[in-house]
Amino acid sequence: MITAPHVTPQSKDATVAEHYRRLAGRYDEFLYYPPQFVRTLTVKMIEKLALRASDRFVDLGCGTAMYSLDIVRQVPLSHAIAGVDPFPEMLARIPADVPVRRVALGALAFSALPGTYDKILMKEAVHHEHDRAALFANLFARLAPGGRGGDGRGAA
Numbered sequence: 001m002i003t004a005p006h007v008t009p010q011s012k013d014a015t016v017a018e019h020y021r022r023l024a025g026r027y028d029e030f031l032y033y034p035p036q037f038v039r040t041l042t043v044k045m046i047e048k049l050a051l052r053a054s055d056r057f058v059d060l061g062c063g064t065a066m067y068s069l070d071i072v073r074q075v076p077l078s079h080a081i082a083g084v085d086p087f088p089e090m091l092a093r094i095p096a097d098v099p100v101r102r103v104a105l106g107a108l109a110f111s112a113l114p115g116t117y118d119k120i121l122m123k124e125a126v127h128h129e130h131d132r133a134a135l136f137a138n139l140f141a142r143l144a145p146g147g148r149g150g151d152g153r154g155a156a
Helices: 009-030 035-049 066-074 106-111 130-144
Strands: 059-062 081-085 100-104 117-121 143-150
Touching: 035 066, 035 117, 035 143, 059 066, 066 081, 081 106, 117 130, 130 143
Parallel strands: 059 081, 059 117, 081 100, 117 143
Antiparallel strands: none
16 A cells, blocks of 8 residues: 655745745746736736836746736836745846736735835735644734725735
């Protein structure tokens, strides 16, 4: 009989971290979406978040900022986007000339920092967080009055 090795949250996290570090250099090639598909998603994100030029916007788990790059083409934000990702290798792939403040932290660690934001997007990252209750409590505490968060699927 073959048995599976015991997987702990720590060993799973280490495997995920190694995966993204190794993949970072070619991430956009492997996770390729045609520009029109990205635009379809970002139009909905902007709509659901009611994103305005004056908003302080966080892209939590931004990776290479695929969605933020398209969002900023549509909404000329007056503040740099806070692009948060635990992997500096992913953040390094964001073009230097775009208004993204790169923050190399995990979602929970970032959510515990002081700060106030108007809109928070978490697309394709929430499943990596173990303590979602603490994450969402922290994030909602950081939202400015009237602020919104969304999971990228239209939920706000």
